Amino acid sequence: MNWQFGGIPLHPLFVHLTSVAVPVAALVAIAVAAWPAARRWLAVGAPIIGLVALVSVPLATSSGEWLEHHEKETALLERHTHLADGLLPWSIAVFALLTLWWGWQRFGVARVDARGLVRAVGIVGPVLLVAAGIGSLIEVVVIGHAGAVSVWKG
Numbered sequence: 001m002n003w004q005f006g007g008i009p010l011h012p013l014f015v016h017l018t019s020v021a022v023p024v025a026a027l028v029a030i031a032v033a034a035w036p037a038a039r040r041w042l043a044v045g046a047p048i049i050g051l052v053a054l055v056s057v058p059l060a061t062s063s064g065e066w067l068e069h070h071e072k073e074t075a076l077l078e079r080h081t082h083l084a085d086g087l088l089p090w091s092i093a094v095f096a097l098l099t100l101w102w103g104w105q106r107f108g109v110a111r112v113d114a115r116g117l118v119r120a121v122g123i124v125g126p127v128l129l130v131a132a133g134i135g136s137l138i139e140v141v142v143i144g145h146a147g148a149v150s151v152w153k154g
Helices: 011-034 036-042 045-068 075-084 087-111 115-152
Strands: none
Touching: 011 036, 011 045, 011 087, 011 115, 036 045, 045 075, 045 087, 075 115, 087 115
């Protein structure tokens, strides 16, 4: 696929989408884990935000791989592209956990009679959401920094 529009590479556009969507999804994951009011307010919006972030990652990486083949290869660019491969698993985790957490809150808690299970999921779920949120935040910052360095110092 030709990842340009009007002769201009689309990678910066998708990178900006990703650099906003992934942190927003991560912060939403942390918010719904820690704050019951956010859980009710965001409801199905939380997994939708996670889905936007998830979809943005392959767009950014695919357009970046296309751009990489049209630019001079440098060690800084290679580091950036290597790091970028690590964001997709984090985005999948955030989306999956947001979806599962929403489904659990919406359908599971009221239908499960085992209080021990409800308590266990009530502890494990938020811990996983916070961990995935923090992991994806760190990953997107490290990747973005490496990309900026490769553009401005490469």
